[in-house]
Amino acid sequence: MAIDVNSEDGLIIRKLIPLGTLPCAQFSALCENTVIEGTRGGTLFKKGDTDPRLIYLLSGEVTLQAEGLIIEVIAAESEAARFALAHQIPRKIDAVANGVVRFLRLDADTVNNPTPLDYKEDNSYMVIEEPEDDPNDWMTALLKSPVFQRLPPANLQKILITLEEVCFDEGETIISQGDVGDYYYLIKSGYCLVSRKPSPNAKDIKLAQLGKGEAFGEDALLSGAPRNVTITALTNMVLLRLDEQHFSSLIKEPSLKFIDQAQMQEVLNQGAILLDVRSQDDYKAGHLPGTINAPFFSLRMQLKTLNREQPVVVVCDNGKVSEAAAFLLLRHRFNALILKGGMNGSAAKPEVKKVPESEHETAHFVIDDGIETLISSVDESRPQNRQEQSGQILSAADSGAPEDQLRLMKSENEALRRANLQLNDKCLKLEVEKEEVLRQYRILQKQMEKLTQMLGKAKGDQGVL
Structure with a gap:
């Protein structure tokens, strides 16, 4: 039957x-x-x-x-x-x-x-639904993750056997920015805050809030770099952790896909995106033709600008940061591939495009608030500055002084670069602030619904009396 x-x-x-x-x-x-x-x-x-x-x-x-x-x-x-x-x-x-x-x-x-997991947006694809009467079913939430969907059943079983349960109290720091990576964490219950300090003396910037079924801690394990964020328990939490060795063999190796230079060219010809996740300074010093620069520290904020229909080839210096970036992309249902060994690897030594300072390519990413992160002026609020500087360059050209012209062009380019960095930083902060405002709005909305229910009940009780 x-x-x-x-x-x-x-x-x-x-x-x-x-x-x-x-x-x-x-x-x-x-x-x-x-x-x-x-x-x-x-x-x-x-x-x-x-x-x-x-x-x-x-x-x-x-x-x-x-x-x-x-x-x-x-x-x-x-x-x-x-x-x-x-x-x-x-x-x-x-x-x-x-x-x-x-x-x-x-x-x-x-x-x-x-x-295999289909990377197209399709809300009907998953058949797992978290039952309303089973709010603590963390495993069901975990299996919704695209990363875990890619794992063989035997790996899933070994992971569940190997996981170690640890508890943290509200307000306790789970990992600190700058620490050495040691564990990969899965949230069984509770909520935590992800924050980061741009510099040692700066204030914490709130980046995200994580809950049941979500995971964190993989960046340091993949890149070999220190922890780049601080995770703080917002409630009492129960976490499941996996040590670095088991994370590598059970999750990393079957999840990440590497390609060489020839394979990269093939997928690029088929419409893939080439994403350079190094810093802007490293990118400007030399990069592959056709790449988009999205520094890893800001990649989370720029995911909505990428097309899930297109595979993404991730590039960095040696491939380590690319692994962390590809893992992040996989978690958000992108088909991510990694250039084996990075730009400095022996397996693939592509011709690096060196460009003059005045011809650097920069990614055109659009943030949700509609502000483009690449602004073509030094200061849009002061257009007269741009006109004055343009006039100076034209004057230098007319006067036949190429050295002065080159000096002024370099000066304007450096001013543009600094302004672009400042605007990028401002957009990231605005995005974080927007997420926090939306979170507070949802909390207030729920409180209002409860108050409305209580008021309705009170009115009903008065009517009975």
């Missing part, structure tokens, strides 16, 4: 790993062609069995044992039951039903080779 995707069994199957990442149509087809089996006691499989079908427990308990020694008891309500029971083929242990159990037998190809 076919399984109704909206039935209680269908909702349970949605949470099985990695079935919850299947497209809606494929998930529905699987339910239509799958039969739920049941048994009262007995053996589900024995050590040495080679049946390639994998077994998922839906209800009841199963004991995993070897030569009479109990290894583990799996209950259908446990997190372990989201994975296939002892999935290695041939079987290494026995699985014995404890009383009445219900289970699925599924083809291993369906389970281990789910459809």
